[in-house]
Amino acid sequence: MPKKLLVLTFMLLSTLILSISPYVSAQRIFIRFAGWSAGPTEVKNYKIMIEKFMEKNPDIAVKYEVITQMFHENILASFGAGVAPDVFYVDSSWAPIFIEKGALYPVSEIASSEFIEQFYEFLLEPFKGKDGKLYGLPKDWSMLALFWNKNLFARAGLSRPPDTWEELEEFAKQITEKTGKPGLAIYLGGFNRYMPVALSNGAPKPWFEKPEDGVWFDNPKVRETLEWYINLYLKGKVKREEEGLKPYVVSPADVGAGWLGDAFGKQEVAMVISGNWMIPFLADQFPDFKFGKDWDIAPVPRGDVSRATIAYTVILGINSRTEHPEAAWKFIEYLLGKEGQEFLVVKLGHTLPSIKGFEKHPDLWPQHAKTLSFKYDQMIVFLWGPKSGELESRFSDTMAAAMRGEISIDEALETMKLIVAEVYGE
Amino acid sequence: MKKFFIFLHSYYDKAQTKEFIGGMLLILGAAFFNLVFGYFSAIFAVYLSFMKWDYIGPMEFVGFKNYEIVLRDLYRGIIGAPYLLTPFFTGFKNIIIYTLMVVPAQTFLALILAALANQRIRGAQFYKLAYFLPGTTCPVIISLIFIWLFMKKGFINYMIQFFAPGFAPDWLNDRNYLLPAIAIVAIWGTSGHFTVSFLAALQAIPRDLYEAAMLDGAGPIRRFIFITIPLLRPMIVYVVVMGVIGALQMFDLAWVMAGSSGGPGGSGYTIALDIYNEAFTRLRPGVAAAKSLFLFTIIFITTYLFQKRYGKVIR
Numbered sequence: 221m222p223k224k225l226l227v228l229t230f231m232l233l234s235t236l237i238l239s240i241s242p243y244v245s246a247q248r249i250f251i252r253f254a255g256w257s258a259g260p261t262e263v264k265n266y267k268i269m270i271e272k273f274m275e276k277n278p279d280i281a282v283k284y285e286v287i288t289q290m291f292h293e294n295i296l297a298s299f300g301a302g303v304a305p306d307v308f309y310v311d312s313s314w315a316p317i318f319i320e321k322g323a324l325y326p327v328s329e330i331a332s333s334e335f336i337e338q339f340y341e342f343l344l345e346p347f348k349g350k351d352g353k354l355y356g357l358p359k360d361w362s363m364l365a366l367f368w369n370k371n372l373f374a375r376a377g378l379s380r381p382p383d384t385w386e387e388l389e390e391f392a393k394q395i396t397e398k399t400g401k402p403g404l405a406i407y408l409g410g411f412n413r414y415m416p417v418a419l420s421n422g423a424p425k426p427w428f429e430k431p432e433d434g435v436w437f438d439n440p441k442v443r444e445t446l447e448w449y450i451n452l453y454l455k456g457k458v459k460r461e462e463e464g465l466k467p468y469v470v471s472p473a474d475v476g477a478g479w480l481g482d483a484f485g486k487q488e489v490a491m492v493i494s495g496n497w498m499i500p501f502l503a504d505q506f507p508d509f510k511f512g513k514d515w516d517i518a519p520v521p522r523g524d525v526s527r528a529t530i531a532y533t534v535i536l537g538i539n540s541r542t543e544h545p546e547a548a549w550k551f552i553e554y555l556l557g558k559e560g561q562e563f564l565v566v567k568l569g570h571t572l573p574s575i576k577g578f579e580k581h582p583d584l585w586p587q588h589a590k591t592l593s594f595k596y597d598q599m600i601v602f603l604w605g606p607k608s609g610e611l612e613s614r615f616s617d618t619m620a621a622a623m624r625g626e627i628s629i630d631e632a633l634e635t636m637k638l639i640v641a642e643v644y645g646e
Numbered sequence: 647m648k649k650f651f652i653f654l655h656s657y658y659d660k661a662q663t664k665e666f667i668g669g670m671l672l673i674l675g676a677a678f679f680n681l682v683f684g685y686f687s688a689i690f691a692v693y694l695s696f697m698k699w700d701y702i703g704p705m706e707f708v709g710f711k712n713y714e715i716v717l718r719d720l721y722r723g724i725i726g727a728p729y730l731l732t733p734f735f736t737g738f739k740n741i742i743i744y745t746l747m748v749v750p751a752q753t754f755l756a757l758i759l760a761a762l763a764n765q766r767i768r769g770a771q772f773y774k775l776a777y778f779l780p781g782t783t784c785p786v787i788i789s790l791i792f793i794w795l796f797m798k799k800g801f802i803n804y805m806i807q808f809f810a811p812g813f814a815p816d817w818l819n820d821r822n823y824l825l826p827a828i829a830i831v832a833i834w835g836t837s838g839h840f841t842v843s844f845l846a847a848l849q850a851i852p853r854d855l856y857e858a859a860m861l862d863g864a865g866p867i868r869r870f871i872f873i874t875i876p877l878l879r880p881m882i883v884y885v886v887v888m889g890v891i892g893a894l895q896m897f898d899l900a901w902v903m904a905g906s907s908g909g910p911g912g913s914g915y916t917i918a919l920d921i922y923n924e925a926f927t928r929l930r931p932g933v934a935a936a937k938s939l940f941l942f943t944i945i946f947i948t949t950y951l952f953q954k955r956y957g958k959v960i961r
Binding site: 290293296297299300317318321322323609610613614617618621624626627631635638639642643 | 699700701702703728730731819821907910911912926927928929931
């Protein structure tokens, strides 16, 4: 018995040593890369790219870690425990916190300016620190556009998508009258989805970094547009149902859908305003619902002053405490360069490439190419200040309460002002 | 080297040490996890509650400031500020209402079910199993199933039509019904678990007491009230205390059924949800720790007072 025990212990120890030896072998640098996953294909493609990178750079080993849920919370906790990965995704709305706290390594100190110049300029803006340094480069991006169902439009006697916000509401009503299906789906809350309405009607771009910055909500344009947006749901759904009428605006849950893409793909609603991430979802989950024939994309409706949309982006950041910034940079340079983006973004078709020059690439999906062709007067990145994540979540809760009719528009505006004061006051 | 192994071998071979080592090995795993995830975390939470921290930078001592934030939230809630600005007060208020709904109902239901299962009837074993089954199911899955049942045109409203025609609330989207809906799920999910506790206690009551009572002419209901209930008192206290602890810490059902911000009117918001949001949305782990200590104090005081008042074993 003891002999067996000894043999077993020996075997266990040797497997342990053998299994970790590739990572500890001399001269080989070992970096950890963490991201979330937009599906199995993305994970598979990343693995392929990582293999290729390691073939080209035999002195660097990359360990890919997929965190499927609550990504930024996980990364923060790993910082707290001192085991954060060397390279990781950072969403634009979380970036200021990571930059302000010194968690990210300034890439502008390590990257060549030619490399940085390849990127769309407006996508880099949010990742610049107060010191003017750049703290990350976007891996891809998406923007809001209007998705419309051609079949439902035709049944309602409409042949083109709405061009203004007023038309959006009118068309939604008309579609509901003629087809019985809700014309438009929006989220309950969703401060970022309301933003194009505000900007296109002349409200200034919001920026909250001090307790007093809540005065943005005192702007008459903000009040007017927020009231219109909240009323879309309050009048289009809540009040309509109280009168026993069919709603012309719904939230995805109202039609048994998980999110806007789901509601649109199931053809339960005729219009949604959503981002490029919806395109691969529709292709994958609703293969019979064809782009061009059954549905199409149009620019986000225009306001009185201009046409505006919101861009969403994610950067690959380098941990400021990494022992191997050069190796981490080499890896990022490979993933974000022409070769990496061509494979990971353009061919995969999930989102838009963050470097210029792919607009006419033959592999760029036509749906994505179409969104790139729209002209906007204002395109701002999803970012409202250093604590964007918290603000977005609490503004959205407030908007949702107003949309359900629990609080008035004035109460909502006042509450949001107080939230700004509280978030930056303590 | 060889000598060393021989020493180890002979040491291990002694019966007493064998037993000692065996025992130690058996409790090692549990003790380790308890120390790390129990005691260490609890002590760390106390430490953290006096700190300002953002996970990335160093911690900064702030004294009682985190507790002040909690108290200010409570104060503002009491003087009537809207729920969107007083998350902790909202969670506190909801969880008290929830506990008052859940604990008496689940205790009562568990007691009745146990008394029924204790009868000598056909298929008693089947009933016992059926009652206990919800207790073994993951609360998240239970919540998902109930979300479906609680829909406006769902099964529950369909059944209600036979008893109360015209009463068809939109359970999950109406702020007056969300918390009761969560409470119903909790009662359904936990009663079975406590039924087993009661059943064990019931079977320990000596038969001759009932026989003596029967000779004195006591019917089944009088026997239940005057023999069963008093003798079950220690178990009732245990069930209520465990129920209160579980109810005050409720997180999973609210997270799934109401969402992280508590659903319409914040009516499904709980203290545990608020602790989570404080730590990971508002990124103030220090305040989250202060809130969890506050929750600990509430649980400790209620259970202590209850045990002190009713917990004395009567023989």
